[in-house]
Amino acid sequence: MESLVDPIQTMPTARSPAGRWIDRSLAWITEVPAAAIVVAEIFILGGGAFARYALHEPLTWTDELASILFLWLAMLGACIALRRTAHMHLTTFVKGMAPDRRAWIDALGMCLVVAFLVMLCPPAWEHWQEEMAVTTPVLGISEGWRAGAVCAGAILMLVTAVARLVDTASWKQIAVTGGAVAIGGAALWMLSPVLANLGNLNLVIFFLLMLVGCIVIGVPIAFAFGLATMCYLSFSTTTPMSIMPNRMQEGMSHLILLAVPLFVFLGSLIEMTGLARAMINFLVSLIGHVRGGLQYVLLGAMYIVSGISGAKAADMAAVAPALFPEMKKRGSKDGDLIGLLSASGAMSETIPPSIVLITVGSVTGVSITSLFIGGLMPAVVGLVLMAGVVWWQTRLEDMTGVTRATRREIGKLLLVSLPALALPVIIRTAVVEGVATATEVSTIGIFYTLIAGIFIYRQFDWRRLYPMLLDTASLSGAILLIVGCATAMAWALTQSGFAQDLVKIMTAVPGGKMGFLLVSALAFVVLGSLLEGIPAIVLFGPLLFPIAKLVGVNEVHYAMVVIFAMGLGLFAPPFGVGFYAACAIGRVSPDVAMPRVWPHMAALFLALLLLVFVPWFSVGFL
Incomplete structure (x- = not known):
């Protein structure tokens, strides 16, 4: 199952010797530079934090160097x-299509990816x-080192896309679908004088029909965003095309986003x-003997x-395999387990240092510290x-043969788990108390985990380190390219006047502040199921957060409602792809799980309503 959050990544198999050589x-x-950059970022930011807080001698160049390398990591990771x-x-x-028809759709999708990259490279x-003539303020080197990342990444992705197209599609498919894309591009170019006079009708053509069409046929969301924006700017405006890489670079250059790859690596x-x-074993010893105990442990x-990894797929993959076998022995139904796993993934979207939280702070300017403090209680509401x-579903659970752990066993497991349980406390405390930024604290977590793994748990497989670095670069590149392309699209929508129209519509919603919150919550449930959290928040966050402030909604409160709603949409069938990722991790058919997931989704929907109507859950501890 391929999905927005599927942890399984498939490697292409080149069919020809030339294709295999290009692939290698x-x-x-x-891959080698990307892995090296992840390691370099850890030491640069970790060293900068140590120099500032331990030695009281800040290194002024660390943030600038880290941001330049970060852009290279984003583009190389996108290529990987x-x-x-x-x-x-x-x-x-498209997943239910016949193989032959799916092959044609996939070939068309890859041709559209190639078309976007061909338009982006010049x-x-x-x-x-x-940018070559501009120098950086601290290091005094050319800004070309930063801008070159977008250029090099576009070229490398173009070569990669062409190589994949040649290796996965027949020449007939390439000729027909490539010709169709070329004819479509030529038609848009010839119609550009007409399109230029259509005004905001172009938004429907490019950002509704073209964008939705691309997403429906399986074009990666980042490339769908980029293609729609490039076509809109090229064929209906006189905007210089260099604005596209400029906006992409700006979107991906926020240093706070560097926390994304570092927390992904920390989760691994x-x-x-x-x-x-160690954490799970301790929780099992505490409450594993009661009815529904393992379900409570999972929550x-x-x-x-x-609160540590920030990536939902990694969270589910770390927790579910350790608990599901015993839960099934106790009589739990497969569908109920997947429903609980999906709902817990949605519930935990607001828990710091969630990647979505970090993204919200980056694109809207809301304080990361406030978001981290505000995100804990909404998840507790969903958990309760x-x-x-769980209590209702397991009230008749057969506990025959289940033994209760002794105090000595609990104490022993507590001692073993203390280093692990201390990690989320260290991370959250360091950010809330201002000891380190959200980006720097990830490096603290990485060094802490390395020390604990090597010297305390003595469980560290050096052979897995390089693949983990590559997985980090790949997932980060996929996320950050969406951020870059969505930033460019949001800019185009703002320049078109759409933002002003949206302000008028949303401020006219009946019910005032509560009406605005309810409409936003329902809208982001839908957006979460179709776009996933990060694309939705990058695209609509800069437009809607100022409106929330205008109608009197606290920004942190609004952020919690939006994030919780997106999480609900992401993990709710039939469109929520997080649900299918949970099915893949739990090895349960979606057909079996779908009828059993609704009680958990209903609980989350009630939690969402509570978050809307009771702001204290979001801002009570600020």
């Missing part, structure tokens, strides 16, 4: 993700040339070093682990309501 060359060109077929895309509408080159380390299992473990569902 691309691997060396992109494209080679691995790991970019976020929607398969809901302005990216132009943008790089323009937690699983590999045994910290996650608690998702709450704790989500889901615990009620």
Whole structure:
């Protein structure tokens, strides 16, 4: 199952000797530097934090160097993700097609990806040339080192896309679909004088018909955003095309986003070093003997682990395999387990340091510290309501043969789990108390986990380190390319006047502040199911958060409602792709799980309403 959050990444198989040579060359060109940059970022930011807080001698160049390397990591990671077929895309509408028809659709989708990259390369080159003459304020080097990342990434992705197209499609498919894309582009070019006079009708043509059409046929969301924006700017406006790589670079250059790859890597380390299992074993010893005890453990473990890794797929993959076998022995139905796992993934979206929280702070300017403080209680509301569902479903659970852990066993497991349980406390405390930024604290977590894994748990497989670095780069590139392309699209929508029209519509919603919150919540449930959280928030966050402030809604309160709603949409069938990821991780058919997931979704929907009507849950501890 391919999905927006599927942790399984597929590697293409080149069919020809030339294709295999190109594939290996691309691997060396992109993977080795990307892995090296992840390691370099850890030491640069970790060293900067140590120098500032321990030695009281701040290194002024660390943030600037880290931001330049970060842009290279984003573009190289996007190339790796494209080679691995790991970019976020929607398969809901194409997964049931016959193989022959699916092959034609996939060939068309890859031709559209190629078309976007062909359009991007010239302005990216132009943008790089323009930036060569500008110097950075601290290091005093050319800004071309930063802008060159977008140019080099576009070229490498173009080569990768062409190589994948040649290796996965027949020449007939390439000729027909490529010809169709070329004819469509030529038609738009010839119609550009007409399109230029259509005004905001172009928004419907490019950002509704073209964008939705691309997403429906499975074009990766980042490339769908980019293609729609490039076509809109090229064929209906006189805007210089160099604005596209400029906006993409700006969107991906926020230093706070560097927390994304670092927390992704931290999540992998937690699983590999045994910290996650130590937490789970302790929780099982506490309440595993009561009816529904393992379900409560799953909820608690998702709450704790989500506060560390920030990636939902990694959270579910770390928790579910350790608990599901015993839960099934106790009589739990497969569908109920997947429903609980999906709902817990949605519930934990607001738990810091969630990647979505970090993205919200980056694109809207809301304080990361406030978001981290405000995100804990909304998840507790969801957890309590889901615990009620668990109590009802397991009230008759057969506990024959289940033994209660002794105090000595609990104490022993507590001692073993203390280093693991301390990690989320360290992370949250460091950010809330201002000891480190959200980005820097991820490096603290990484060094802490390395030490704990090597010297305390003595569980560290050095052979897995390089693949983990590559997985980090790939997932980060997939996320950050969406951020870059969505930033460019949001800019285009703002320049078109759409933002002003949206303000008028949303401020006219009946019911004032509560009406606006309810409409926003329902809208983001839908957006979460179709676009996933990060694309939706990057695209609509800059437009809607100012409106929320205008109608009197606290920004942190609004952020919690929006994030919780997106999580609900992401994990709710039939379109929520997080639900299918949970099915893949739990090895349960979606047909079996779908009828059993609704009680958990209902609990989350009630939690969402409580968050809307009771702002205290979001802002009570600020």
